[in-house]
Amino acid sequence: MKIAVCVSHVPDTATRIKIAADQKSIDPAGVSFVLNPYDEYAVEEALKTKEKFGGEVVVLSVGGDRVKETIRKSLAMGVDEGVHLKTDEALDSFAIAQALADEIKSLGSELVFMGKQSVDYDSGMVGQLTAELLSFNSISVCVTFNLDGNTITAEREIEGGKEIVETSLPCIITAQKGLNEPRYASLKGIMAAKKKVIQEKPVASTPALVENLQLKMPTAKNPGRILGTDSSAVPELVKLLHEEAKVI
Amino acid sequence: MAKLSGVDYFSADDLLFEDEKLVRETVRTFVDSEILPIIVKHNREGSFPQNIVPKMAELGILGPTLPAKYGCAEMNNVAYGLIMQELERGDSSIRSFASVMSALVMYPIFKFGSEEQKDFWLPKLAKGEKIGCFGLTEPDYGSNPGGMVTKAERVDGGFLLNGAKMWITNGTIADIAIVWAKLNGIVNGFIIEKGFAGFTAPEMRGKQSLRASVTSELIFNNVFVPEKNLLPDGAGLKSPLMCLNQARYGIAWGVVGSMMSCYDSALEYAKSRKQFSKPIAAYQLTQKKLVEMLTEITKSQLLNIQLGRLKDGGKLRFQQVSLAKRNNCEIALDIARSAREILGANGILDEYPVMRHAANLESVKTYEGTHEMHTLIIGEDITGFTAFDN
Ligand SMILES: Cc1cc2nc3c(=O)[nH]c(=O)nc-3n(C[C@H](O)[C@H](O)[C@H](O)COP(=O)(O)OP(=O)(O)OC[C@H]3O[C@@H](n4cnc5c(N)ncnc54)[C@H](O)[C@@H]3O)c2cc1C
Numbered sequence: 001m002k003i004a005v006c007v008s009h010v011p012d013t014a015t016r017i018k019i020a021a022d023q024k025s026i027d028p029a030g031v032s033f034v035l036n037p038y039d040e041y042a043v044e045e046a047l048k049t050k051e052k053f054g055g056e057v058v059v060l061s062v063g064g065d066r067v068k069e070t071i072r073k074s075l076a077m078g079v080d081e082g083v084h085l086k087t088d089e090a091l092d093s094f095a096i097a098q099a100l101a102d103e104i105k106s107l108g109s110e111l112v113f114m115g116k117q118s119v120d121y122d123s124g125m126v127g128q129l130t131a132e133l134l135s136f137n138s139i140s141v142c143v144t145f146n147l148d149g150n151t152i153t154a155e156r157e158i159e160g161g162k163e164i165v166e167t168s169l170p171c172i173i174t175a176q177k178g179l180n181e182p183r184y185a186s187l188k189g190i191m192a193a194k195k196k197v198i199q200e201k202p203v204a205s206t207p208a209l210v211e212n213l214q215l216k217m218p219t220a221k222n223p224g225r226i227l228g229t230d231s232s233a234v235p236e237l238v239k240l241l242h243e244e245a246k247v248i
Numbered sequence: 249m250a251k252l253s254g255v256d257y258f259s260a261d262d263l264l265f266e267d268e269k270l271v272r273e274t275v276r277t278f279v280d281s282e283i284l285p286i287i288v289k290h291n292r293e294g295s296f297p298q299n300i301v302p303k304m305a306e307l308g309i310l311g312p313t314l315p316a317k318y319g320c321a322e323m324n325n326v327a328y329g330l331i332m333q334e335l336e337r338g339d340s341s342i343r344s345f346a347s348v349m350s351a352l353v354m355y356p357i358f359k360f361g362s363e364e365q366k367d368f369w370l371p372k373l374a375k376g377e378k379i380g381c382f383g384l385t386e387p388d389y390g391s392n393p394g395g396m397v398t399k400a401e402r403v404d405g406g407f408l409l410n411g412a413k414m415w416i417t418n419g420t421i422a423d424i425a426i427v428w429a430k431l432n433g434i435v436n437g438f439i440i441e442k443g444f445a446g447f448t449a450p451e452m453r454g455k456q457s458l459r460a461s462v463t464s465e466l467i468f469n470n471v472f473v474p475e476k477n478l479l480p481d482g483a484g485l486k487s488p489l490m491c492l493n494q495a496r497y498g499i500a501w502g503v504v505g506s507m508m509s510c511y512d513s514a515l516e517y518a519k520s521r522k523q524f525s526k527p528i529a530a531y532q533l534t535q536k537k538l539v540e541m542l543t544e545i546t547k548s549q550l551l552n553i554q555l556g557r558l559k560d561g562g563k564l565r566f567q568q569v570s571l572a573k574r575n576n577c578e579i580a581l582d583i584a585r586s587a588r589e590i591l592g593a594n595g596i597l598d599e600y601p602v603m604r605h606a607a608n609l610e611s612v613k614t615y616e617g618t619h620e621m622h623t624l625i626i627g628e629d630i631t632g633f634t635a636f637d638n
Contacts, residue, residue: 030256030259034273068266069266069269069270072266072267184307187274187308188308190271190274191267191322191323194267
């Protein structure tokens with residue numbers, strides 16, 4: 001079985017982001033990039049599945065040369081091979097899904113793992129779009145995954161609870177926190193990854209369906225206020241909730 | 249505490265290879281998730297978190313530069329330095345454990361040991377199944393180890409060892425001790441195994457520094473050591489000094505981790521703590537402190553990368569290691585002190601890492617050659633005059 005896992009290269013959540021001069025992208029200077037946290041769960045699940053059933057795991061990533069670092073990290077965690085779908089353009093979710101779908105088709109992979117979303121743009125669409133383009137089944141936001149023959153059972157998070165669903169291969173699974181405990185890239189894994197191959201393929205251009213007009217930083221929040229510590233503060237609180245916060 | 253993404257004002261990351269950055273990320277994540285949540289408790293109790301040893305071994309942190317045939321990762325020295333840096337960002341005690349294992353136990357076995365000794369011990373040490381320590385310092389011989397009085401005498405089938413070592417990191421928890429003793433007046437290295445009759449390793453108590461590290465005495469009372477436990481190529485004082493040179497290299501990197509931790513705490517605190525009308529970060533005096541910290545961190549980072557490249561190129565002189573160890577330890581202490589000032593009273597609480605680093609760094613400045621010893625080593629190198637009396 002050839003298992004594919006799709007990963008993205010995103011700014012580390014601990015770095016402070018600045019918007020670039022074009023007002024449409026972030027300034028990469030001084031920003032450290034990491035493997036998208038949700039994709040770490042996807043990589044781990046792909047590796048666990050391979051360890052259970054055998055086969056091979058191939059990691060795919062769409063982007064500029066920088067994404068090679070994230071491909072390399074996945075290889076260091078234990079993935080067998082990497083494919084860098086190279087483009088220097090900022091693609092929208094649909095174009096990314098198209099590039100991934102084309103490659104997954106040519107790999108002949110029937111089981112694909114991805115993170116439920118990338119923590120950079122947070123669109124959360126690539127998994128389902130790719131499944132649709134390939135006519136694969138898909139289960140999103142999975143917290144458990146179980147494969148038995150051709151049948152997949154998974155639990156997914158829904159508002160206030162969980163849903164247990166069943167489907168069959170071919171399928172795309174998108175991973176939610178809690179699906180597993182991602183392994184570290186061990187030092188030996190990192191050394192082994194240096195010898196693994198990353199194939200580079202250009203992305204065929206797909207016209208964008210969505211155009212990014214402008215990025216804005218969130219407005220700074222005002223600090224909290226303490227109105228008092230006993231019941232005498234209640235009238236003032238009610239007044240402010242009504243007049244200022246306009247929630248009652 | 250907020251996650252640290254690293255201090256890199258001069259894009260020093262551009263000087264690192266992809267695998268070196270990955271190693272740093274692995275150890276950084278390990279420290280964030282496995283060391284920082286437990287270190288305060290261990291520092292209070294004065295205990296070493298021994299349960300992290302298998303995890304460190306699994307990551308490949310023990311003896312990471314040694315050949316793959318011993319189960320090691322065979323990484324370069326820059327990667328090794330980055331491991332030390334990240335561990336010490338957690339705590340100097342954890343870095344000390346790893347330093348001793350790699351530079352002072354596995355390295356001498358690799359460098360001075362027989363094939364049998366290497367094949368037997370190195371894989372077990374790399375897996376963390378066995379823990380080691382390094383016994384050079386004695387109660388009366390610290391900066392002057394050549395004066396040591398611990399003695400080995402040749403007897404039938406081996407040696408008889410008598411004497412005592414002091415200040416030995418990992419001593420009480422170690423399965424083997426690399427012990428340096430004089431045999432016919434010449435310093436030699438021996439592998440002393442836990443359980444050899446007449447060998448005890450009581451823990452030293454009352455430390456106010458490196459509290460999460462075990463420090464011990466090693467006492468040898470007519471200990472019989474079989475012939476096969478002598479390190480065959482380790483004769484001469486230069487052998488333990490070569491080991492120290494490895495460890496010093498790691499310390500030069502390690503303390504940059506403490507610096508980053510203190511700087512990060514001070515910067516965050518200064519931005520959020522308001523006095524008079526503004527955050528204290530808005531006052532010039534505070535900014536000067538923060539800028540000086542950042543400047544020194546940046547210098548140390550660049551120094552270390554070149555130090556590592558020289559080592560990997562086989563061109564490193566021990567005096568250069570002395571310069572880096574000497575400078576970086578001193579600066580790390582200065583930074584810890586400035587950070588403590590910025591945090592005001594909060595700076596003395598263990599809710600913040602600053603005072604713990606400050607206390608740890610007092611040991612780090614002293615062990616592996618005091619600040620003064622490194623001054624004299626470099627002084628001799630540049631003037632041609634030795635200040636040591638021989
Ligand atoms: C926590 C901890 C862990 C340690 N772990 C180990 C270990 O694992 N293995 C090991 O073998 N050792 C270990 N040590 C010992 C350490 O290496 C020694 O403490 C160190 O070498 C200094 O020796 P000393 O303490 O006897 O000081 P001394 O040598 O007595 O020095 C006292 C002071 O005098 C100064 N001084 C000495 N000679 C001169 C001179 N000629 N000119 C000017 N100044 C001079 C020194 O710089 C220092 O300031 C450890 C120490 C500590 C604190």
